[in-house]
Amino acid sequence: MQSPGDYSSNGFNGEHHREIELKEKHFPGLTSSFGGAKKRSRGVAPEPRDGLSNGVRVSDKLGEEKSLETPPPPPKSPPPCTDFDVAYFHSYAHVGIHEEMIKDRARTETYREAIMQHQSFIQGKVVVDVGCGTGILSIFCAQAGAKRVYAVDASDIAVQAQEVVKANGLSDKVIVLHGRVEDVEIDEEVDVIVSEWMGYMLLYESMLGSVITARDRWLKPGGLILPSHATLYMAPISHPDRYSHSIDFWRSVYGIDMSAMMQIAKQCAFEEPSVELISGENVLTWPEVVKHIDCQTIKIQELDSVIANYKFKSMMRAPMHGFAFWFDVEFSGPTSSPSKSTSASSVASGSSSMSPSREGNQKKRSNPSDALVLSTSPEAPPTHWEQTIVYFYDPIDVEQDQVIEGSVTLSQSKENRRFMNIHLEYS
Template identity: 85%
Template sequence: MQSGGDYTNGFHGELQRDEKQVPVLSALGRAKRRSRGGARDPRGGLTNGELRVSDQISEQKPLETQESPPPCTDFDVAYFHSYAHVGIHEEMIKDRSRTETYREAIMQHQSFIQGKVVVDVGCGTGILSIFCAQAGAKRVYAVDASDIAVQANEVVKANGLSDKVIVLHGRVEDVEIDEEVDVIISEWMGYMLLYESMLGSVITARDRWLKPGGLILPSHATLYMAPISHPDRYSHSIDFWRNVYGIDMSAMMQLAKQCAFEEPSVESISGETVLTWPEVVKHIDCQTIKIQELDSVTARYKFKSMMRAPMHGFAFWFDVEFSEPAKNTNATSVANGSSSVSPFTEGNQKKRSNPSDALVLSTSPESPPTHWQQTIVYFYDPIDVEQDQVIEGSVTLSQSKENRRFMNIHLEYSSAGRSFVKESVMR
């Protein structure tokens, strides 16, 4: 993470190693999809007139400078519709690390928000918009494409904030706001950071409305990866078939591997499962990143194992940082994968040793759990590695041509003279 030129490596605290590993394993299977960004009703606005969409066409950019927004596909419609269900919002709000870190970030940046205009991209139930209003925002545009916008509007009214929080039902790409804004806030991160492609909507909001020098929360994000050893998970899913009530069912093992490990798995692991210090896959500066950069991300890596163990795959997690615009100008070494350990305090709400430095929300295995957990790409068969053995290769994350909210993962890795390729799709 960037903060005044100091970076973390995605771990916060010492790695503790025992010969007996005790991994933390959540229920298998993926939770409901995350993120909101675009539109069920692409042109937004409800018929009751309570949700305001500006019709000040004269305030738009000149026609010759506008680009047509991307079409709202059937996949997008289904995606936005899934966010109309209250359960997914309950899960996110109950994630105290997530919600309380956002609230603290808003209060830490109150001087940027008080008396200013804010856009909340993918507002969901409107909780971040309300936090901003409570911090003194002059006006908050709460944008969401899902029908949850109807409930968000009712929540705003119930809290007596209709004069400050304006709910816009539609895609960021389609709704109109007839003024520039001072602040953009969004909880856009998906599993493995980039899954669901909501960051593109934040970039669109930035390019359409944010004043020069405006604040974006979070300001930075960093995706990490590291090899892991997770024998309990492998044993639970695969070795089980060797002896089932005294019957040899090992003929099932190949199918079991395919079913268990074909797609990435979202689950919680402990730091004890991680074989090396992590490396950076992608560092994002929300002030400068372009939408085209999200089409495909490639990073090379080189790890050295800290221990002798079977390697079962790679884990991915991310940090996001909430820093002021003046600190958003020097992203250099982290983008190339170099990093250094920085001192942090307990929990997900990580603070630098200098109290003026940025607040960080981490989904590291070393941090308290969040609903994002970690994303694991498992091998079909483990690879035995020795202590100090080098593991190197590359990873490419790209938007699926089938559905841009899906993510293709292409992993190349080699160790001890053997090379492998693993491809999977996060759906």
């Protein structure tokens, strides 16, 4: 067993492990203000501005009658808003992040289609949009006939969301609440929760916790959550072009032997997870499920640590350069059964070779009543999530049918719960 962080290896005869921490600096190209981290803010509750509701009981604000039912017991105190949270929320006031997300047509159009597909659950009902950003999903819900939509966001982008709602003549239906889901007050139960909570590698940024909080605070029994399920996958990959571009380049630079740079180049290029696009041709095996999430039942404590064992069999002889991670989310109604996504034949995530019945990111299963699926697979059309790659410092030659097995642990950083620690063991 090698020491943590030692990523050298000389084949698959031995066992190896590596620990890395997935922070904002660990994504090449991300800014120090989380500029590339694509998650909706949901945090600190700043002073109300421009008529935004902040911490008010919105049913009072609307002049509605109080329920005569016995009120539920007071909720537990929400977790404190840390300096990390404040920085995170502040980053989502930048319009560039929202532009990137909205321009991701696979993402945005799948959400719109899912909302319209579930119009019968939304029409005349009350909806909460967790991390509403610019408010586009809230507006889709209003267009689908929602009686009322609570659009919740802690970032200052909520100010613009209010203006967008007003410009579209929806101020009577969409109520923008500027604050954390954990802090704002809604004095009625809701029928639907919609949220685009997924981060890189599905769980980076930990926004799912706020969806769970909204569910436990407000959702009626049997209510709808969109998306309803999510599945994180992993598979070993071969990516010689990336290795050549980042490492072999230094062997000869303008005729000068600069191979002395190769070790530090490996460290700089591969010591941290990389968010990038690969293709199905890079994937060496059928993928394995790391975590399947049912948004109706998952508990916040489950997000503290995710542990999965894996066993792959290489489909070809090739150098193995590391592991790739990607995810699917699906949009099924509260009476629908979750997809059987834990079998090897269905973990294709929309890929043509792994799942011939699907095409593209936006897919319906063979049964029309089954879920719409948004995929970030290497064989699906690209999304802004791309794939997350954990590279080895040096490639490992594998033979066809060679077994690759081990475990992966994903855990929230104790320093900052929005960061993720990755512990990989392989043999």
